Amino acid sequence: MKKFFSISFLNFLETAKDKFFFGIIFFFIFYLAFCIFLGKLSVGHADKVLRDAGLAGIELSAIILIVFSFVLNFFREKENRILEVYLSNVSRSTCISGKIAGYILLSFFYLCFSALGFGAALWLYNSFTKAVFLAVYFIFLKTAIIIGFAALFSCLFSSAVLALLCTLFVYIGSEMLPSAVSIIEAYGNNVQKIFVKALYLFLPNMDKIDIKALAVYGKFPTWEQISWITFYCLLYTLFLWLINLFIFRRKEY
């Protein structure tokens, strides 16, 4: 267990000290200024636009941060043979689990920072509602799942670009899947319908995890919804972690 925590903190600290992380932080600060500007432009709905734009920016920046830093660091460690050093001291399962946990911690840290910054901006412009913090929590759950996919593709492929693209496409695909389901429902044949529905069951239901549309109006989901979504995300992360363990144990580095 001690080794697991060491690996997680090591990964967390390495990434938090990375230029890429600071780049994302600076991007977010500039983006906040842009959101305030957007709010000023939207007469009548300044509060809603400020919340919408801010939450969208938090989600996108968090996804970019974790996907790029995970995949690029994973392949850099592999090329610099740092991974071999890790594996000579810790077991393979501890190594990949620690890595995933480290990036989940990083995502949590970044989202806390951005939520505080965003909350302060909302408070300054009298647009604050507690619901945005809940929306950020759901973004955290999303990022946890995406970290699982980033780890999965990094373990599977020998190319960083391929792993990056696959992770990003899984994110975009799972965001768009409800649209695909509705198109196939209207125009597809039975085989297509079954295929897309099965895909919808197995890919993460990002549309269900997302409460941004509700939070911008200061509305909250019910406790039952919150607990079910949390349970679903934990289960999905566990599912991806198990697949990662399975692949990482069998791969040669």
Next chain:
Amino acid sequence: MVNKSIHFSKKGILTFLVFLACTSLVPFSSRYIQKFRFLNNERILYVPPGEYLELLRGGFRGFLSDMYYIRGVLSITDEFKTQKEMVWWVQENLRAAVSLDPDLTQAYFFGGVVIANDKESIQKGIEFLHLGLRLSPRVWEIHYWIGFDYFLLRDYLKAAQYYQSASRFSDAPNFLKSNQAMLYYQAGRAQMGILYLEGLLRSVKDEKQLEWIKLKLEWLKNIVLLEEKVSQFKIRFGRSPQDLDELVSSGLLNNIPDDPFGKGYYFDGKNQAVKSAFEFVPKKKGENPQIEMNPLPPESSASQSSRSMPSPKGEPKKANCPNCKE
């Protein structure tokens, strides 16, 4: 002391000169290519249909709708070939915004009321607001804004109908409830206004509101009474009275009742109707049907402006709000 002379290598000087040349040439060439004809400066006015946007939105429904909302609102001040084109473009953007997020109430206001300044655009505004009724039927403001558009078209009966449907919502302001009496009066149906107010008297409990309704009822009843006396005058003398004083001098009335709102009742010989001394000021031919009216009680008429536009939150500015003292 060591005597250090600054030395520039030939390569360094050359690089610096090339840099200087680039710095001056880049803006110059940029200005030059901007004149090229093949760069098409025409605006492409296209908004994808709401159904497509719905499929492409992913988890960013709100953000995408905001973008269209902002574009629609900002387009109101843009330059267009025609007013019709502006109305179409603004409404297309706002239609995209509300198809993604039907709760963007202010989009209906901009697309249905703000852009409406002639008969055609008011009709377009009404159509747009009906879309709002379909998407957000529980928003009283949309009913009120449709009523307002009909009011601008001087279709007072329809305006009254929509004000009435807006007033049924629990969060609607009180002035909507009693305002309709004024619209019935303007539509020449004072009797309907009385019936409506008498019904309202039985359902309202708030004392201030009751007092206000009673005042309006008295005002309308006076008009109905005076119109009856004018009819009797016509039957008896075979002509219309010159003014209301003739009703008193002919013995049909003891005195002309006081006008609780306007500056006194008078007989409009041209329209053969009894009116209060606040009324529409007809505009010259060809001008937009803007309304300059003084529908307020005398004590509050000083604060009026001539443009009749409800505020975004639905509360009208006093100029267009018949008796909105409440």
